[in-house]
Amino acid sequence: MTTNENKFQQIISHAKEYGFVFQSSEIYDGLSAVYDYGPYGSELKKNLRDYWWKSMTQMHENIVGIDAAIFMHPTTWKASGHVDNFSDPMIDNRDSNKRYRVDHLIEGLADKLNDEGKTEEAENLIAEMEQLLGAEDYTGLKDLIISNNIVCSVSGTANWTDIRQFNLMFSTQLGSVTEEADTIYLRPETAQGIFVNFLNVQKTSRMRIPFGIAQIGKAFRNEIVARQFIFRMREFEQMEMQFFVRPGTEGEWYRYWKEARLQWHLSLGISPKKYRYHDHVKLAHYAKEACDIEFEFPMGFKEVEGIHSRSDFDLTQHQLYSKKKMQYFDNDVNPATGKPFGNYIPYVVETSIGLDRMFLLILSESYEEEILTKEDGSTDTRAILHIPAKIAPVKLAILPLVKKDGLPEIARKVMDECKQHFRCFYEEKDAIGKRYRRQDAIGTPFCVTIDHQTKEDDTVTIRYRDSMLQERIPASKVREIVLNNIL
Numbered sequence: 001m002t003t004n005e006n007k008f009q010q011i012i013s014h015a016k017e018y019g020f021v022f023q024s025s026e027i028y029d030g031l032s033a034v035y036d037y038g039p040y041g042s043e044l045k046k047n048l049r050d051y052w053w054k055s056m057t058q059m060h061e062n063i064v065g066i067d068a069a070i071f072m073h074p075t076t077w078k079a080s081g082h083v084d085n086f087s088d089p090m091i092d093n094r095d096s097n098k099r100y101r102v103d104h105l106i107e108g109l110a111d112k113l114n115d116e117g118k119t120e121e122a123e124n125l126i127a128e129m130e131q132l133l134g135a136e137d138y139t140g141l142k143d144l145i146i147s148n149n150i151v152c153s154v155s156g157t158a159n160w161t162d163i164r165q166f167n168l169m170f171s172t173q174l175g176s177v178t179e180e181a182d183t184i185y186l187r188p189e190t191a192q193g194i195f196v197n198f199l200n201v202q203k204t205s206r207m208r209i210p211f212g213i214a215q216i217g218k219a220f221r222n223e224i225v226a227r228q229f230i231f232r233m234r235e236f237e238q239m240e241m242q243f244f245v246r247p248g249t250e251g252e253w254y255r256y257w258k259e260a261r262l263q264w265h266l267s268l269g270i271s272p273k274k275y276r277y278h279d280h281v282k283l284a285h286y287a288k289e290a291c292d293i294e295f296e297f298p299m300g301f302k303e304v305e306g307i308h309s310r311s312d313f314d315l316t317q318h319q320l321y322s323k324k325k326m327q328y329f330d331n332d333v334n335p336a337t338g339k340p341f342g343n344y345i346p347y348v349v350e351t352s353i354g355l356d357r358m359f360l361l362i363l364s365e366s367y368e369e370e371i372l373t374k375e376d377g378s379t380d381t382r383a384i385l386h387i388p389a390k391i392a393p394v395k396l397a398i399l400p401l402v403k404k405d406g407l408p409e410i411a412r413k414v415m416d417e418c419k420q421h422f423r424c425f426y427e428e429k430d431a432i433g434k435r436y437r438r439q440d441a442i443g444t445p446f447c448v449t450i451d452h453q454t455k456e457d458d459t460v461t462i463r464y465r466d467s468m469l470q471e472r473i474p475a476s477k478v479r480e481i482v483l484n485n486i487l
């Protein structure tokens with residue numbers, strides 16, 4: 001196992017041990033690529049969701065939110081192109097019957113070449129794959145797999161079938177009587193709920209172009225090769241924003257959002273070195289220009305967010321299939337003609353980030369196993385999550401040194417002063433060192449200890465997670481210090 005694989009495994013174990021992420025239906029041996037979030041995981045996920053929502057809606061006067069249903073009229077997916085095009089090229093190994101996504105199979109070899117220091121070979125391989133994917137040349141892709149001696153990890157053979165496309169949408173039946181039932185889909189992206197509501201939202205919120213609609217919600221994809229923990233799931237959550245612009249201005253807005261979204265990531269204090277853009281060669285069926293924001297996960301640089309210039313594709317398609325006008329009347333004066341721009345179907349620039357993938361990014365970035373040298377020379381390890389304070393699941397732990405002498409009563413008073421403002425955690429049990437370690441492991445940025453001196457001078461000890469520094473401060477200052485660091 002490489003060091004990076006080790007780190008990834010440690011993160012997965014840590015996430016389970018400390019109540020962040022559990023395998024779904026674990027008592028029944030789990031369900032592949034479906035996960036549940038535990039007490040601290042659900043807090044962290046909520047904080048990430050709120051951080052994104054606030055940055056989009058509260059910080060932009062021209063972006064409003066919606067919460068559309070997961071089920072949509074089946075024609076939606078015909079119009080959007082998902083019924084016909086939302087598929088991945090797959091290949092099966094005849095000996096093991098194991099199915100692979102073609103790009104994953106080839107990327108697996110590229111990762112191996114990179115690990116061996118053969119970066120140029122890896123880059124050439126990826127470039128050739130992208131060119132073949134772009135041309136939908138499946139014979140060429142199969143030749144690429146064979147000529148590079150890529151074998152199945154189970155059978156070890158290269159006995160491959162031809163490459164075929166598989167649709168990723170889950171379908172189900174609407175209505176209780178099967179014969180009368182209509183096939184509907186679990187949405188594979190949240191974006192379509194925004195498109196079909198475009199005019200409802202524009203009119204009711206009196207928005208004028210350029211404006212955006214933001215949404216957070218579940219999406220479902222029958223990923224054939226679902227792997228790497230919560231990186232690729234079958235049920236996941238997206239945070240998407242569609243920005244509606246005047247045709248001809250989409251290029252500048254695409255560049256604006258490409259930069260703005262990277263800045264959002266950096267606002268969490270993550271090093272820019274951990275990020276890079278990947279401009280798409282093979283464009284999705286709706287895209288005019290597209291890029292991914294990639295993050296350096298323990299398993300290498302991978303997509304965390306997509307920025308797509310979707311042209312007027314979606315609205316035009318919905319107008320065509322629904323026979324309802326999707327036009328906007330722009331009464332701003334066109335300087336070229338001296339007349340209003342008039343009716344048109346807006347162009348769209350989309351930002352789309354996976355909440356679960358962002359969650360994994362935060363765990364990957366913040367997890368550390370620190371080796372501490374004790375006074376006697378022996379060593380100890382401290383598992384710590386350096387989660388940015390503003391999104392940490394618990395902001396403050398309140399710890400009376402002992403369970404007697406009136407200390408719990410004082411600690412409860414501090415708790416009462418703080419708990420309305422941010423998430424606190426109260427604990428009396430175990431030695432103080434042990435309690436600090438547990439808070440480090442869940443990423444709590446501040447701990448305060450109430451001891452006998454508190455009774456004399458009303459001061460407490462505040463301990464900072466990352467530096468482990470401790471200082472004495474008035475008990476009345478605790479709330480203010482924490483608030484100053486989380487807003």
Ligand code: GAP
Binds near residue numbers: 230305356
């Ligand atoms: N509306 C555009 C769209 O859905 P996408 O690139 O397919 O674009 C956007 O998905 C984001 O959703 C990705 O960057 C990723 O963060 C997340 N995502 C996609 N599939 C996922 C999966 N199977 N599991 C977890 N996150 C996923």
